[in-house]
Amino acid sequence: MAQYDAIIIGAGMSGLAAGIRLAMYDKKVVVLERHYVWGGLNSFYQFKGHQFDVGLHALTNYAARGARGLPLSRLLKQLRIRWDDLDLHQQGFSAVSFPGVKLKFSNEFELLRSEVARAFPQQADGFDALTRAVREFNELDLEAPQQDARPVVRRFINDPLLEDMIFCPLMYYGSAREHDMDWDQFVVMFKSIFFEGFSRPQQGVRHILKLLIDRFRKAGGELRLKTGVRRILTDGNRATGVELDNGETLTAETVLSSAGLVETERMRGQEPGAQATGKLSFTETISVLDQPAKHVGIEETIVFFSNTARFNYAQPADDVDTSSGVICMPGNFDLPSTPRDHLVRITNIANYDRWAALGSAGFQPASGAGLRPAPQAADETSAAHAGATPALPYYTAKQHWYERSCADAISHIADFRPHVTLVDMFTPRTIRHYTGHEGGAVYGSPKKLRTGATGIEGLYIIGTDQGFLGIIGAALSGISMANRWVLQRDTSAVEAT
Ligand SMILES: Cc1cc2nc3c(=O)[nH]c(=O)nc-3n(C[C@H](O)[C@H](O)[C@H](O)COP(=O)(O)OP(=O)(O)OC[C@H]3O[C@@H](n4cnc5c(N)ncnc54)[C@H](O)[C@@H]3O)c2cc1C
Structure with missing residues (x-):
């Protein structure tokens, strides 16, 4: 033994x-x-x-070469990995996009600060105070009592639209809870996304x-x-x-x-x-374009979006909630060379139980055929759609939701659909199959x-x-x-x- x-x-x-x-x-x-x-x-x-x-999508917690005391620096020191070995390239800029308002942000926190002051002038002081509270909180105190983040954030921000725009990226990239987050988790995610930012290796x-x-x-x-x-x-x-x-x-x-x-x-x-079982799972669609996303008119690296003013971070009643999501263009990081594949990836919140119940046993279509690019005409958006989708076979459901996901995302980025040459998609069922996480719960x-x-x-x-x-x-x-x-x-x- x-x-x-x-x-x-x-x-x-x-x-x-x-x-x-x-x-x-x-x-x-x-x-x-x-x-x-x-x-x-x-x-x-x-x-x-x-x-x-x-x-x-992105490595969060960017730290420049030689920076000290940041999570990435600590990680490299503990594992004896050199900063240069990571081959990190920073994002251009990203955005949080809600109906009628877009906030840009980058690895320079000042950009987000100025964007909040521009779009929400009444909230600028509150946002600065929230920022100070986040900076001063020690999220590494493992014995700290748990508290909900929303009541804390509301002490500083009293515009629900801005509140949800702040929560949207933090929840999408790291909340196992529906509707709210633990305050310490909010601080971890705020620092890692807004203070430190995104980067990625070329490969x-x-x-x-x-x-x-x-x-x-x-x-x-x-x-x-x-x-x-x-x-x-x-x-x-x-x-x-x-x-x-x-x-x-x-x-x-x-x-x-x-x-x-x-x-x-x-x-x-x-x-x-x-x-105890987490309820938050996701679908992700991957579209391969015939040219770089920037040539199609998409400048952002990552877009966190909601098509409704109140962002609903919760398990959907339907297979997928395409009314919010994350759109990632991996080729829009400042990479040293143009990647071979030009990708648009869209992540939406999905319902594991509904996907698990769909017919078809296998994970590959019997014919070997994959999903088809979305026709431009299929621009039926979530706002126009009412009632749950009837149960479809697994691959038909994937095609249906791929098209819906693209249609809802193009309210926030240029319409890339005419340029798609190849499509793939994974679902909560895929996540469960390959990682063993019950309920396909990505954040546990x-x-x-x-x-x-x-x-x-x-x-x-x-x-x-x-x-x-x-x-x-x-x-x-x-x-x-x-x-x-x-x-x-x-x-x-x-x-x-
Ligand atoms: C679609 C998607 C996009 C993401 N995007 C990003 C991103 O852009 N940036 C980012 O920082 N993070 C991202 N994440 C999150 C990140 O991937 C995870 O938070 C992180 O990888 C979790 O690591 P982990 O070690 O805790 O768990 P896991 O990655 O879940 O590892 C657990 C491992 O345990 C194995 N295992 C389980 N049960 C057993 C068993 N009984 N016996 C043996 N092995 C077992 C599983 O197969 C698995 O390999 C994303 C996740 C997903 C799904």
Whole structure:
């Protein structure tokens, strides 16, 4: 029976980062991943000769070379990765677009500040005060009492339109809760998106994952793909190891799980509470254009939009809510060379249960044919659409929602539909299939374990359900939990994150 210092469940960002940290300190560590590829929610695949990222729109938390004390700088220091190795290129500018008003922002916070003062002059002082409150709040205090963000924000902002325009990007990029966020999560997301900003490597998420995998292997860590964990083994109140899908048993002093809170509880034979499963899942459509998005008239890097003045961040009653979304043009980062594929990616909130119930067992169309580009005439927008869509077979539903998603997005960017040459789309069902997240819940459970402690000695939650999301957040979660629960227990020579 193999014995380890630490077993890590999941080779996503948090699992890999925790693995590197432990291997660097000569711990015998194995990362177990059920899927045949690493990356978790942030992975990649090849489709009809094109390379697509699953997750990455943008790396949040941009930090310039040499910057100190920022999340990205801390991450690089802890994993001994050089800033230049990340190959980061900043966004041009992005926008939050609501009916009749658009706020631009970039990695220079001053742009957003001036845009708020221009579009909402009555709110300018309040926005500055909110900004100060965000800056002064220590989101790394894991023991801080939880409070809702909206009442705090309303102390500073009394225009509901501006309030929702601020919440829209923060929720889309990191809220497991419907309608509101925890204040500490609001602060994390505000800093990572508005203060620090977006960047991306030319080669996308593959590049980041290759850096992490190389670092992990070089430090002596072991990665086992196609190796799912069926059960977490305990002796009384102590975790002792795991049982794999193939029946093999591995033992360890510590088990770090990035599978999610609900999923980890199930592996312990516990039935999670009804409210524990996250409700927020997404569809994402990927359109390949015949020319760069800028040539079609789209200048923004990312657009967060709502077609209604009140932004509704909640599980939709229908398959997808296309009335709000995120539109990402990966080619509109300041990249050193024009990417091979010119992409427009649109993310919308979707209902996992409805997608799970649609007919068709497989994940590929039987004919091998993919989705078709959306005809320009199909510009039936969400405002014009009433009532839930009747249940359609899976691939018909994908075609229907692809067209609706594009039609609603073009209220905010130039109409790219005549230039689409190839289409792909993933749904909540895809997310569930490839990451095991119940309900296809991208941001996990609304209940977060901020200290990682599960109540079982030696078993800790890392990543999404520790409460730190996104690529940088999840990786920092893996690092800080590995430090706190393994390395700091054994040595005082570990730098704090
Ligand atoms: C469409 C989409 C777009 C996104 N865009 C961005 C973006 O632009 N920028 C950004 O920063 N973040 C983005 N994210 C979010 C980001 O991808 C996640 O927050 C982050 O990757 C979470 O990492 P994690 O390690 O916590 O969990 P995960 O990535 O979920 O990793 C968990 C891993 O555990 C494995 N696993 C689960 N159960 C078991 C088991 N029983 N046995 C073995 N293995 C198991 C899973 O297969 C998975 O690989 C996006 C996510 C999605 C889905």
